[in-house]
Amino acid sequence: MNRNAEVWVGDSVAGLLQETDEGYVFIYSETYVNMPEAQPISLTMPLRSEAYQSTILFPFFDGLIPEGWLLDIAQDNWKIQSNDRFGLLLACCRDCIGAVSIIAYD
Numbered sequence: 001m002n003r004n005a006e007v008w009v010g011d012s013v014a015g016l017l018q019e020t021d022e023g024y025v026f027i028y029s030e031t032y033v034n035m036p037e038a039q040p041i042s043l044t045m046p047l048r049s050e051a052y053q054s055t056i057l058f059p060f061f062d063g064l065i066p067e068g069w070l071l072d073i074a075q076d077n078w079k080i081q082s083n084d085r086f087g088l089l090l091a092c093c094r095d096c097i098g099a100v101s102i103i104a105y106d
Helices: 068-078 085-091
Strands: 002-007 012-019 025-026 051-053 098-103
Touching: 002 025, 002 085, 068 085
Parallel strands: none
Antiparallel strands: 002 012, 002 098, 012 025, 025 051
């Protein structure tokens, strides 16, 4: 089952994040990359038109997921397993601290 999310930076869609059977794919939006004020979402993921691929959730996105008691609350309320990192990202990171937001879409 594939799950998808838009990655927003401020008021702009910076790119798309997808969970696939093989792992994860992130690609910057062409519109975002061509914006003069575009900034990379992370130093480890500089702006480029080629997709990033990984067998594990990219550390930048994994780092957005809450920890400790806040993670416990999220897992209990939404019944999400701790190893479902993408599910936690979708559930918890729609309104993150900072400029980046993760919004699920079909």
